Amino acid sequence: MNQQRIVLAGATGNLGGRIAWALQQRGASVRAIVRPGTDAERLNKLQQQQMEIVEADLNAHADIVRACEGASCVVSALLGLHKTLVDAQGALLDAAVEAGVPRFIPSDYAMDFNKVEPGLNRNFDLHREFKVRLDRAPIRSTSVLNGAFMNLLTGEAPLVLFKLRRVLYWGQGPHQLLDFTTMDDTAAYTAEAALDTEAPPVLRIAGEQISAAGLAAVASEVVGRPFRLLRGGSLRRLQRIIGMTRALTPNSEAPFPVWQGMQYLYCMFEGSGLLTPLDNQRYPNLRWTGVRTVLQAGRVNVV
Numbered sequence: 001m002n003q004q005r006i007v008l009a010g011a012t013g014n015l016g017g018r019i020a021w022a023l024q025q026r027g028a029s030v031r032a033i034v035r036p037g038t039d040a041e042r043l044n045k046l047q048q049q050q051m052e053i054v055e056a057d058l059n060a061h062a063d064i065v066r067a068c069e070g071a072s073c074v075v076s077a078l079l080g081l082h083k084t085l086v087d088a089q090g091a092l093l094d095a096a097v098e099a100g101v102p103r104f105i106p107s108d109y110a111m112d113f114n115k116v117e118p119g120l121n122r123n124f125d126l127h128r129e130f131k132v133r134l135d136r137a138p139i140r141s142t143s144v145l146n147g148a149f150m151n152l153l154t155g156e157a158p159l160v161l162f163k164l165r166r167v168l169y170w171g172q173g174p175h176q177l178l179d180f181t182t183m184d185d186t187a188a189y190t191a192e193a194a195l196d197t198e199a200p201p202v203l204r205i206a207g208e209q210i211s212a213a214g215l216a217a218v219a220s221e222v223v224g225r226p227f228r229l230l231r232g233g234s235l236r237r238l239q240r241i242i243g244m245t246r247a248l249t250p251n252s253e254a255p256f257p258v259w260q261g262m263q264y265l266y267c268m269f270e271g272s273g274l275l276t277p278l279d280n281q282r283y284p285n286l287r288w289t290g291v292r293t294v295l296q297a298g299r300v301n302v303v
């Protein structure tokens with residue numbers, strides 16, 4: 001069991017809640033910073049998990065410095081646009097540095113955005129902007145890169161089209177490898193990384209690397225009927241559709257409007273952000289969930 005104290009921002013969120021649980025499973029003491037005004041039911045849930053809760057605005061510098069004191073690592077699982085990913089996460093970083101915390105894990109959890117051309121993905125540009133700030137800060141950091149959340153394959157990601165029995169792909173051919181990791185596996189790995197004082201600046205993981213052709217084969221086996229491939233068009237065509245959709249979408253603070261999901265797809269099929277080499281084996285006790293398991297579990301809701 002590990003007695004380190006980890007400060008976590010974003011514990012009320014989807015990934016953050018799982019990271020908190022994974023840290024506690026490993027014996028860490030978790031101090032969660034939540035927004036003032038977080039409703040009682042959500043707070044209760046965290047309290048029942050024996051987590052220490054600090055209700056504070058991330059921009060309230062003195063409060064956040066105090067919250068960070070004694071931590072061996074600050075983990076961020078924040079989600080938002082510039083105000084959150086750069087400004088609020090930046091304020092958290094400054095507080096961690098001032099409190100003398102040795103390590104910081106930013107809210108990255110994506111494909112390798114460092115290799116994706118700037119401008120191709122709005123959210124990746126924000127991660128990249130924060131990274132510049134993080135790299136300048138006197139603190140060691142570890143960025144966890146996991147590709148797309150595998151859970152999206154039976155949710156929002158328009159790839160495995162169960163009702164049509166098609167797998168959609170874009171670009172030249174259906175053999176471009178794509179990275180997928182479940183949220184639980186990402187959380188477990190992040191917890192290991194948070195407790196690993198020797199963790200390097202970047203850790204790349206994938207529960208499975210699989211192409212559209214591979215997805216079609218697995219979906220066919222899982223459903224017991226053949227899934228065919230459906231080509232959406234060239235990447236240039238996808239780029240045009242993204243441009244039109246973006247132009248027609250009112251500006252909002254939503255982190256994942258439809259056009260941003262399309263930008264993610266573009267980057268997956270364009271391939272430059274593919275994760276390599278993988279660091280899955282760094283924590284050999286972890287077991288990885290594959291696409292077959294996720295499609296099998298999720299198909300009841302979608303077939």
Ligand SMILES: NC(=O)c1ccc[n+]([C@@H]2O[C@H](COP(=O)([O-])OP(=O)(O)OC[C@H]3O[C@@H](n4cnc5c(N)ncnc54)[C@H](OP(=O)(O)O)[C@@H]3O)[C@@H](O)[C@H]2O)c1
Nearest residue numbers: 010011012013014015078079084088107109110147148149
């Ligand atoms: N690779 C993928 O396919 C994929 C998909 C989805 C997400 N992600 C990544 O996973 C990470 C977490 O996403 P998620 O889906 O878990 O998000 P989520 O469920 O929306 O949770 C976001 C968390 O951030 C907190 N937060 C947002 N803005 C804040 C602010 N200004 N001050 C303080 N707290 C704030 C929220 O607090 P409240 O509860 O108070 O709102 C919540 O705890 C992000 O890095 C995201 O990009 C990756």
